Amino acid sequence: MAANKSEGESGMENKATKIRDEILYWPILRTGKGYYVTFTILSFVVLFAAFAYFQQFKYGLGVTGLNSPIFWGIYITNFVFFIGVSHAGTLISAILRISKAEWRRTITRSAEVITVLVLFFGLGNILIDLGRIDRLMIVILHGRFQSPLLWDVVSLTTYLTASSFYLYLPLIPDIAMLRDRMPPGFRRNLYEVLSLGWVGTEKQIHYLEKGISIMAVTVLPIAVSVHTVVSYVFSMTVQPMWHSSIFGPYFVVGAIFSGIAGIIVAMAVLRRVFHLEGYFREIHFNYLGILLLVMTCLWFYFTFCEYITVFYGNEPFEMSIFFEKMSGKYAPQFWAMFITCFVIPFTILVNKKTRNVTGTVIASISVNIGMWLERFTIVVPTLMHPRLPYELGTYHPTWVEWAIFIGCFALFSMIYMVFTKLFPIVSLWEVQEGREAHGEVTERLKTYLPPS
Amino acid sequence: MEEGKASVRNKVILGLQIFLLACFYLFALGVFTFLGCAVYRSVVNNDHPIHAIVLSSVISFAFLIIGSVMSMVFIVIIKEGQKKIRENGGSVDESKI
Numbered sequence: 001m002a003a004n005k006s007e008g009e010s011g012m013e014n015k016a017t018k019i020r021d022e023i024l025y026w027p028i029l030r031t032g033k034g035y036y037v038t039f040t041i042l043s044f045v046v047l048f049a050a051f052a053y054f055q056q057f058k059y060g061l062g063v064t065g066l067n068s069p070i071f072w073g074i075y076i077t078n079f080v081f082f083i084g085v086s087h088a089g090t091l092i093s094a095i096l097r098i099s100k101a102e103w104r105r106t107i108t109r110s111a112e113v114i115t116v117l118v119l120f121f122g123l124g125n126i127l128i129d130l131g132r133i134d135r136l137m138i139v140i141l142h143g144r145f146q147s148p149l150l151w152d153v154v155s156l157t158t159y160l161t162a163s164s165f166y167l168y169l170p171l172i173p174d175i176a177m178l179r180d181r182m183p184p185g186f187r188r189n190l191y192e193v194l195s196l197g198w199v200g201t202e203k204q205i206h207y208l209e210k211g212i213s214i215m216a217v218t219v220l221p222i223a224v225s226v227h228t229v230v231s232y233v234f235s236m237t238v239q240p241m242w243h244s245s246i247f248g249p250y251f252v253v254g255a256i257f258s259g260i261a262g263i264i265v266a267m268a269v270l271r272r273v274f275h276l277e278g279y280f281r282e283i284h285f286n287y288l289g290i291l292l293l294v295m296t297c298l299w300f301y302f303t304f305c306e307y308i309t310v311f312y313g314n315e316p317f318e319m320s321i322f323f324e325k326m327s328g329k330y331a332p333q334f335w336a337m338f339i340t341c342f343v344i345p346f347t348i349l350v351n352k353k354t355r356n357v358t359g360t361v362i363a364s365i366s367v368n369i370g371m372w373l374e375r376f377t378i379v380v381p382t383l384m385h386p387r388l389p390y391e392l393g394t395y396h397p398t399w400v401e402w403a404i405f406i407g408c409f410a411l412f413s414m415i416y417m418v419f420t421k422l423f424p425i426v427s428l429w430e431v432q433e434g435r436e437a438h439g440e441v442t443e444r445l446k447t448y449l450p451p452s
Numbered sequence: 453m454e455e456g457k458a459s460v461r462n463k464v465i466l467g468l469q470i471f472l473l474a475c476f477y478l479f480a481l482g483v484f485t486f487l488g489c490a491v492y493r494s495v496v497n498n499d500h501p502i503h504a505i506v507l508s509s510v511i512s513f514a515f516l517i518i519g520s521v522m523s524m525v526f527i528v529i530i531k532e533g534q535k536k537i538r539e540n541g542g543s544v545d546e547s548k549i
Contacts, residue, residue, distance in 0.1 A: 145494060
């Protein structure tokens, strides 16, 4: 009788759980008017960006503000920024998964998607910067491993491959759930292929979890190496204020910083649009806010180290760029960067009362703006004052560059929207597994403490 | 008739799943070829071959790990799924998770 009662209770609990998670299927099964409206607006922005790119393709890089000696501008800034944001998935998902942080369960998917998507945009900006994309073949056919540019190519390819699989593996059980719900048709066939015949046998679960664990460990050093190598593109030259030994860790810290900010913004949008308040809760924003606060302090420390070393070195070429940033042409961007990367997020996040959903989102938007400006103030002012006897350069981005810049964000949003229409943005099976893991968590907690 | 249709459908789906894995192998093969060519050029031209050998080894190692994991996961999941299909005598049943 008691067994029957408990069986009945557990059945009801399962039913309640399924009904509770129903909301996660809504974006896939229903499409509201708002979705079409947003998609149409974004499509127009992307079309305008495509037109701008067509102009550049037709008339060459002359339609941009790039010139000699400032041959890198917004596109390279975007490249470094997007690669930085891609660290969202790696940090949130891989580190939290390895450390078995239970609060990760609802947020990993949205972070992993960001990683894969923005990597494409990072690489895309490089191709746009090439002017003629057929020049990519030169790298493939005649690439030399002495060049940090080739290190970038291979490390980014490895990172993209690893993070794509790291996104796909935890998706398999969720795709199987969708396969079982879908009526016959194209989407059911798609899910049937992508689910690989997942039925949730013990062997399948064991190997999938093993695969995810190995990928989590593999993707971490790859991610760190990627942003280190991105920094080497600058620091392996002898250009003033680029040739710095801390550029590798400085870039990695900046990447994790903007990555966390990126995931907070994405979570806030998903929470609002799909009513996922129950999945992206205050506590997630609070924990991520604390992480962001730590990264804010680390970013300040690295920035301080970088600039104080240059100042005390007092090397003439470096000082000209230093003063260009402090009080010269790029002072507005530099001080805006300082305010948005440190002053605003630190003030908001250090206070427990303001470290709520609204506060962390404001801080994150501020950080993302600041990190883009940081990349810009690293790339452009140095090229303005080259070591070689060029004339002092000036750089004014044209409408083509701004249109492509905005188009990148619009296209990213569109692809993210399409992803939410095809796959659950919260890992369903991990949430369900988490609900059933009370015993395991309690046991694990006991192992942390001295025996009573 | 229906059983025959289901069997053909399952074969097509299995074929596509294997095709996905084959696409990855093809991509990995492309990467290895690229690395091999770069190493070959640097050795033949005596163009700092150590650079090329060290970096290619690191990237190859990473791809070998990714390749092994993907093969393991794909093969086990697909095999288990096929076993289930044979047991049911038709299509894959509802997910147990």
